[in-house]
Amino acid sequence: MTVEPVDPLFADAPNAEIEAVEENTRHDSLDEDNQLKSDFVRRVRNALDAGEVDAVYALVEPLHPADIADLFEQIDADERPALADAISDLMGGEVFAELNDHVREGLVDELSAEDIADIAEEMETDDAVALLEDLEPEEQQAVLAEMEPEERAAIESALAYPEETAGRLMSRDYIAVGEHMSVGELIHYLRDNKDLATEFWEVFIVDARHHPVGTCQLSWILRTDRHVTLSNVMKRDQTLIPVGMDQEEVALRFQKYALISAAVVDESGRLVGQITVDDVVHIIQEEASEDILRLSGAGDGDINEPILMTVRTRLSWLVVNLGTAIIASSVVGLFQGAIARFALLAVLMPIVSGMGGNAGTQTLAVVVRAIATNELTSSNTVRMVLRELRIAIANGLSLGLMIGSGTTLLFGNPHLGAVIGAAMVINNLVAGLAGILVPVTLDRLRIDPAVSSAVFVTTATDVMGFFSFLGLAVLTGLA
Amino acid sequence: MTVEPVDPLFADAPNAEIEAVEENTRHDSLDEDNQLKSDFVRRVRNALDAGEVDAVYALVEPLHPADIADLFEQIDADERPALADAISDLMGGEVFAELNDHVREGLVDELSAEDIADIAEEMETDDAVALLEDLEPEEQQAVLAEMEPEERAAIESALAYPEETAGRLMSRDYIAVGEHMSVGELIHYLRDNKDLATEFWEVFIVDARHHPVGTCQLSWILRTDRHVTLSNVMKRDQTLIPVGMDQEEVALRFQKYALISAAVVDESGRLVGQITVDDVVHIIQEEASEDILRLSGAGDGDINEPILMTVRTRLSWLVVNLGTAIIASSVVGLFQGAIARFALLAVLMPIVSGMGGNAGTQTLAVVVRAIATNELTSSNTVRMVLRELRIAIANGLSLGLMIGSGTTLLFGNPHLGAVIGAAMVINNLVAGLAGILVPVTLDRLRIDPAVSSAVFVTTATDVMGFFSFLGLAVLTGLA
Structure with a gap:
């Protein structure tokens, strides 16, 4: 405006x-x-x-x-x-x-x-x-x-322009001049034209077709002699934002290249607007918050949202989770006979499934953030999967040993201790692998990993937690 | 430098x-x-x-x-x-x-x-x-x-200065001049002194004691006649950053007041440096990511961290959770007799505890972000607690009705259906209340709610999930 x-x-x-x-x-x-x-x-x-x-x-x-x-x-x-x-x-x-x-x-x-x-x-x-x-x-x-x-x-x-693109974010108030203008002429132009923008941090240099060819920070202009032409002050290499770029991508560019403002260009390369960092700061904050809220199934998590809207968002997520809880529970159902004979199994089984859930959530949080910030890419996926696998083995063995020996001592039952220890190792491996493979796969399929990963990961850790513990108990003749 | x-x-x-x-x-x-x-x-x-x-x-x-x-x-x-x-x-x-x-x-x-x-x-x-x-x-x-x-x-x-304060973030390269200088004199000063800073977005105006009295955006200087004195160009009202301010607080100020740069002052009010938004953008990103990673017990979640450091961080969190899992499991232990008589209780109990955990995590994620962004304050805490309570009642009744009627139909046992439905309502209330009261209380005690809330909330929903379901079953003579 x-x-x-x-x-x-x-x-x-x-x-x-x-x-x-x-x-x-x-x-x-x-x-x-x-x-x-x-x-x-x-x-x-x-x-x-x-x-x-x-x-x-x-x-x-x-x-x-x-x-x-x-x-x-x-x-x-x-x-x-x-x-x-x-x-x-x-x-x-x-x-x-x-x-x-x-x-x-x-x-x-x-x-x-x-x-x-x-x-x-x-x-x-x-x-x-x-x-x-x-x-x-x-x-x-x-x-x-x-x-x-x-x-x-x-x-x-x-x-x-579509919502959440550079076209919606940009301002049409920017300063663009030709490269043959001198510093002194530019200052006169800015002083004499009262209807120019007042909020700008750089001057864009454009060619006859209005394509950006360079940019001058205002501090460079103020520090340069008035006779120097802008082509000798400007930096030719600048980050141009295509008008259709997604706002999250815009925010990542600003962050990566430490931009204060940037030129927005249309499909033909013409300068059409500028984006300033103060508008991008909100997006960085929102996008990072969004991931945490979506992972938890809390929608936008906006505390000012009408309450019915909030109930609808959260309830639909809970209903999806009810489905996965029923699947996990039906796995327990397969072992009702064993539980009736040896009720201690029912007492201990939530430990195995719950710990798997915790380990899976750790990996998931790390991976979702690494994907969102472009740190996890196709170049290092294999290395990261191996890294999570090694972490899962280390944690699984530690926890398995702790819970296995504790159970052995407390109940005087080494067989039970061995079964719960082994189940803990297996479920930590499941958690680590699901925690990275699920979000990476969803991302490849262009599905937001923050929204849908948690359901798959917790289903995997619940089902495998119950199945490995109760299954090993039955298989080894414990109950 | x-x-x-x-x-x-x-x-x-x-x-x-x-x-x-x-x-x-x-x-x-x-x-x-x-x-x-x-x-x-x-x-x-x-x-x-x-x-x-x-x-x-x-x-x-x-x-x-x-x-x-x-x-x-x-x-x-x-x-x-x-x-x-x-x-x-x-x-x-x-x-x-x-x-x-x-x-x-x-x-x-x-x-x-x-x-x-x-x-x-x-x-x-x-x-x-x-x-x-x-x-x-x-x-x-x-x-x-x-x-x-x-x-x-x-x-x-x-x-x-302590780590993570404004003193560490600020740059000593800034431009500060007196208010009686004219625009033309300022431009000459900037041109003639080759060792001044080149990265600056505003000029700070200081008094004889080097206290900031105003600020001029460079665009205002470029758009003003050379004879005007700076006291007539500058804005007196500016956001000053105390040198000891925590970096997260600095980031919130930049965001709230849409700042590009800001003056940093020492205890006596003297200008000592400037902070620019490009250094703050990283902090906003990091602080928001930190919450998601801490809630999940993943530490810094840095994928480049040496693997032993990662294992230590994640394992210590998992061991804490092992403690809470054992507490929850000991609640189940109280009902071993009932489970041995009626093993279906063991099949259904993870549904009640798991759904409570999900609902608690939703509330927790929303509340932790609202606290971090200063949206949840002492002025609106009561309103927000009541809001979460209403959401918990709505979700609890909906889920209780679903799982209660489903159980009644599937197992032909209305008594069992009533027990699991009621337990689901109770545990959703526990989840909603714990999800907001735990982080708000920790924040009042100046403990980071993102780090410690999840343990308390999931302990509450696990314990109360098992206790309400199994307790109601025994109390009403179901097993």
């Missing part, structure tokens, strides 16, 4: 005394971990309950937009519209950009298309897209109809 | 034709996911095996330092010294900065103190600190003795 022609002279020169007061007030509201103090949140809620709109405003006004967004997440859903009303002129694009998706949806539902359009116009394109992409199609159209043609066009072109 | 007085005119003006060739070669080595192609890795290994040093060099030379670092991680540990020898003049600070800690340690062990000092001098302070902090104290002293006094002093002062 085009930034208003703000003159930095006036935009960023607040009165120093007022700032000092604000700093103090802000320190009253934040604790040492930079979280809103619970005492502060309570004062806001009390003022809201009492209908003291001015008091609410006075409390919230010194906060940074990111902290105002946090405040909405800290209070109950039914208090949020009243807070939004009380501080309506603080509810700008910056606050909405920082709000949790579900909290934002709740607030946006209360707003007219015109209000939403006003907020979206204040935002950078990528944030405005994030706001509009969750609206119902009719509402989205109504909001777009209220917007300025230029901003509307920018958002519509972003919405034309 | 002080950057060499490089003139951007010469530093970044590579020959365009050579670059074009390099680009092609680089595309030969990377696949569509930007990973090194396994075919490329194989060619390097074959050339290494054959002792064709020139061929190895020709293959590796076009790679970005981050990709060279990846290559070391892809090949076997015993091949790495040979590769380092073959490409020794490519093994600069940038490659070492990108290497995995364990891989780097392996290579550094082969180098003399003088070589290490040369590499460290090429690096930014924070990367040099990361290289030196893992050395043995005597070796560290030997390396420091080989370094230039100025760089040595910078590293020693960084090493004086």
Whole structure:
């Protein structure tokens, strides 16, 4: 979105005394971990309950937009519209950009298309897209109809790209100039054209076809003599992001090459936008969190999600696991006779299956993260499988020896000790192999290993835990 | 570390034709996911095996330092010294900065103190600190003795701060000027002083005591008339990082306030360094990964860690879990008589305990992430506990009804169906409550909830799963 022609002279020169007061007030509201103090949140809620709109405003006004967004997440859903009303002129694009998706949806539902359009116009394109992409199609159209043609066009072109791609993330506000310009000419160009972007960290150098040929960090420009041409300042070798690239891949590139911003190009190689690292930081955090939550079957794990949605996500995962639990239980069912004759088997069998589950989960967590961060690749898969196998043998033998000798001593039954020790070794091997082979195979099949691996691995360790222990007991004539 | 007085005119003006060739070669080595192609890795290994040093060099030379670092991680540990020898003049600070800690340690062990000092001098302070902090104290002293006094002093002062704090992360290369300077004077200052930093994204404005009073993004400077004084361009309100702040907290600030760089201040408020977002991105990734790995008891989960270290970490976690498994098993032991009379109880009991474990893990994953990202705070704990309780009731009733009616139909035994259904409801409640109360309590006690929660939660769900099911069976006269 085009930034208003703000003159930095006036935009960023607040009165120093007022700032000092604000700093103090802000320190009253934040604790040492930079979280809103619970005492502060309570004062806001009390003022809201009492209908003291001015008091609410006075409390919230010194906060940074990111902290105002946090405040909405800290209070109950039914208090949020009243807070939004009380501080309506603080509810700008910056606050909405920082709000949790579900909290934002709740607030946006209360707003007219015109209000939403006003907020979206204040935002950078990528944030405005994030706001509009969750609206119902009719509402989205109504909001777009209220917007300025230029901003509307920018958002519509972003919405034309698939969700979670570079096209949705990028901003159309970037600086691009030709390589024959000198440093002095560039500075004049930036000073004289008031409607250029203000948030940029590098200047892209493009050829006549608008293809990027190099990039200049702003610090290089500031440190170079005004007569030098940009072709002699720029770095030709730069990381270009294809507009259709998945956002997780974009985040990995930023991380790997320590990028602050990067040029986005379309299929023909034309420069169409830029992505800055502050938008990527959220993705890195989200993608890493996603893996932990998906491995545990907790969906998005968003604590602001409507509760019915959460129940549905978690329950469907639990039902899948119920299926695997029934399969494991039917293995035990095969040995009912042996258990009736020797009930101690039933007492000990959960140890074998449970320990296998723990070992499998360890391997799975390591492998899922290594796949996500591109550390585990086709070049080193064989080495990693052998590594997990050796770890499984070492752990299995250690645990088997411990539980085997403990059982022998406690129950005075070396036969039982040998059976549980051997079963423990077998199940640790199953755990280690399943823990790496399942996610690697799913990844080759282009299925997210974080989502589906755990079911297969725990089924394997449960089934093999019961089968190896009870099977060995029967086979060796223990029961 | 002080950057060499490089003139951007010469530093970044590579020959365009050579670059074009390099680009092609680089595309030969990377696949569509930007990973090194396994075919490329194989060619390097074959050339290494054959002792064709020139061929190895020709293959590796076009790679970005981050990709060279990846290559070391892809090949076997015993091949790495040979590769380092073959490409020794490519093994600069940038490659070492990108290497995995364990891989780097392996290579550094082969180098003399003088070589290490040369590499460290090429690096930014924070990367040099990361290289030196893992050395043995005597070796560290030997390396420091080989370094230039100025760089040595910078590293020693960084090493004086505790590990994982802002003091270790920050760079001493920043730009700080007084507020009465004009934009034009600042640009002259930056052009004329060749030994200033080249990597900076904002200029800090300081008072006579070197306390930060404001900050100017470089884009604002470039867009403002040369006669304007900096006090009229700068933003007074900025996020200052105390030098002793934990790196995880630093990362949360960068994320929350969308920072590109930030000033670091000492106890007296003096500006002592700057942190840039590219160093923080790694931390965000690491901290989020850490939670998943710790919850699973996989330690750091680093696939390059020496295998004995991995076995020790994982085994100690498994031994703790063996203890909890024995506790759970002893609960089953209380009901041996009932199981001997009615072996079907042993068949069904793992379903109740296992499902409780799954539900507890879901809640735990959500809560651990919400605590880590400051979303779950003292202001909304009660609301979140009630939320998890409602989810647990909904899931418990659904699963209890399913397994209860299924058991009734399959075994023609409504009494057994009622017992397992009720036990399932009870254990889901235990899972939901333990899943949130355990990590919240540990966090209050300043214990990392990701490390220790899982043991308590799975012990609770195992014990209560067996106890509620077998206990209800005996109590109601089923066996």
